[in-house]
Amino acid sequence: MTEQSSLMLDPGHAFGLRNRTHPFTRENFHLIDQYDFATIDLEPFKCLVIQEFCDQEFLMQQQDRIKEFLHQGKIVIFCGHLFLNLLPGTFPFVPKTVNSFRDYFISKESDHEIFEGVLAEEMTFNKGVAGFFARGTHPHAEEVEVLLCLPGGMPTTYIDRLSTNGTIFVHAGKDLFNYHAQNKSTNRIPTQLLQWVHDEYDRIQGEETNA
Amino acid sequence: MRKIGVIYSGIASHYRTFKESKYREYVSEYFYFPDFEHASLTDVDVLIVPSQLNENLLKQAKAKIQQFTKDGGIVVAFGPQPWEWIPNQDWEERETNFWWWLEENPKSGLHLNKPSHDLFTYISLEDATWHQHGVFWPIQEAEKLITTEDGGAVFYIDKTSTKGTWIVTTLDPDYHFGSYFMPATERFLNGFFPWLTHGKI
Numbered sequence: 001m002t003e004q005s006s007l008m009l010d011p012g013h014a015f016g017l018r019n020r021t022h023p024f025t026r027e028n029f030h031l032i033d034q035y036d037f038a039t040i041d042l043e044p045f046k047c048l049v050i051q052e053f054c055d056q057e058f059l060m061q062q063q064d065r066i067k068e069f070l071h072q073g074k075i076v077i078f079c080g081h082l083f084l085n086l087l088p089g090t091f092p093f094v095p096k097t098v099n100s101f102r103d104y105f106i107s108k109e110s111d112h113e114i115f116e117g118v119l120a121e122e123m124t125f126n127k128g129v130a131g132f133f134a135r136g137t138h139p140h141a142e143e144v145e146v147l148l149c150l151p152g153g154m155p156t157t158y159i160d161r162l163s164t165n166g167t168i169f170v171h172a173g174k175d176l177f178n179y180h181a182q183n184k185s186t187n188r189i190p191t192q193l194l195q196w197v198h199d200e201y202d203r204i205q206g207e208e209t210n211a
Numbered sequence: 212m213r214k215i216g217v218i219y220s221g222i223a224s225h226y227r228t229f230k231e232s233k234y235r236e237y238v239s240e241y242f243y244f245p246d247f248e249h250a251s252l253t254d255v256d257v258l259i260v261p262s263q264l265n266e267n268l269l270k271q272a273k274a275k276i277q278q279f280t281k282d283g284g285i286v287v288a289f290g291p292q293p294w295e296w297i298p299n300q301d302w303e304e305r306e307t308n309f310w311w312w313l314e315e316n317p318k319s320g321l322h323l324n325k326p327s328h329d330l331f332t333y334i335s336l337e338d339a340t341w342h343q344h345g346v347f348w349p350i351q352e353a354e355k356l357i358t359t360e361d362g363g364a365v366f367y368i369d370k371t372s373t374k375g376t377w378i379v380t381t382l383d384p385d386y387h388f389g390s391y392f393m394p395a396t397e398r399f400l401n402g403f404f405p406w407l408t409h410g411k412i
Binding site: 011012013017033034035052054055056059080081093098126127135136 | 219220221222223224226227231243244245262263264265266267268290291292293294309310313390391392
């Protein structure tokens with residue numbers, strides 16, 4: 001993938017300051033203020049990244065542009081809690097009922113490249129505290145590829161290749177491109193997720209060429 | 212009874228805290244942030260400015276929010292403030308220790324500086340205790356209600372900088388409650404909204 005072929009919408013929030021200037025973000029994403037999405041030419045981009053703190057009311061107004069982007073066989077990555085049906089095939093976030101910290105335990109459903117070498121317990125715990133990674137689910141169609149779950153088989157993270165011509169990646173938690181400098185295996189997630197974008201886009205384009 | 216307006220960002224946690232949860236009964240008006248410059252604030256007594264708002268829109272809104280307090284209004288500001296928009300704002304960002312309660316002899320580092328203040332008939336220090344992202348160093352005339360051990364303000368009220376009132380806290384219960392994390396934030400909001408509506412400010 002050429003540099004900055006992914007478009008990342010910047011919510012412009014205080015927690016995002018560090019990631020806004022992080023070399024990984026600068027080198028790999030075309031970062032724009034979220035409200036500039038209404039006017040930017042989407043043609044050069046293969047992937048759209050919607051972060052946890054984005055204005056979903058605004059993005060709902062832009063729903064047709066997002067759908068068209070996916071219709072062209074491109075990729076949308078969403079991290080956070082959806083309360084509006086912004087993306088085809090998605091439904092609003094449902095929190096997990098939490099009685100103990102064990103309810104936050106993350107498990108891998110497959111050996112997917114995005115989480116290769118990432119330890120489940122290191123996704124679950126941050127400095128001994130559980131719950132930062134994900135706390136619920138987005139209901140979805142049965143046919144999606146589930147990558148990570150909370151206890152009771154509650155999916156937090158999945159890939160949907162059926163709702164559109166493109167691919168929708170949904171993670172019901174913190175922004176996965178921002179797991180930097182934690183001194184643990186979760187540091188692998190941003191580069192592996194970016195590599196997956198590259199691989200997934202090639203796969204979609206290959207399918208379209210062969211069709 | 213004070214009428215409360217909230218700047219509404221379209222962020223998921225704010226949707227839950229202010230529009231979907233039990234606290235919506237305390238809110239009389241929502242001002243969608245991209246349209247804020249055209250909003251009329253004349254029917255509200257209190258304006259809540261949530262944490263984590265868009266930098267560009269916040270800077271654009273600064274004059275209008277400040278005018279609201281010059282007209283006698285009450286502004287509540289939640290969370291870390293890396294951009295200057297509050298009168299006499301002096302924000303110091305600090306590393307967030309969210310695991311303090313797992314340490315030996317755990318100490319939150321918070322101190323109740325004005326225990327007789329009416330706010331504390333609605334909430335306790337424990338209800339305001341989860342973690343903080345930094346401190347403020349307000350002007351001397353401001354009332355520091357909750358501080359860190361070194362005197363940095365985690366919660367202060369400034370009635371001097373403008374004709375109105377600034378209730379400023381580094382705490383961000385609007386985010387944590389709205390993202391289903393940190394149960395103390397619910398206890399905080401359970402007391403904070405009634406205090407804002409009926410309490411002595």
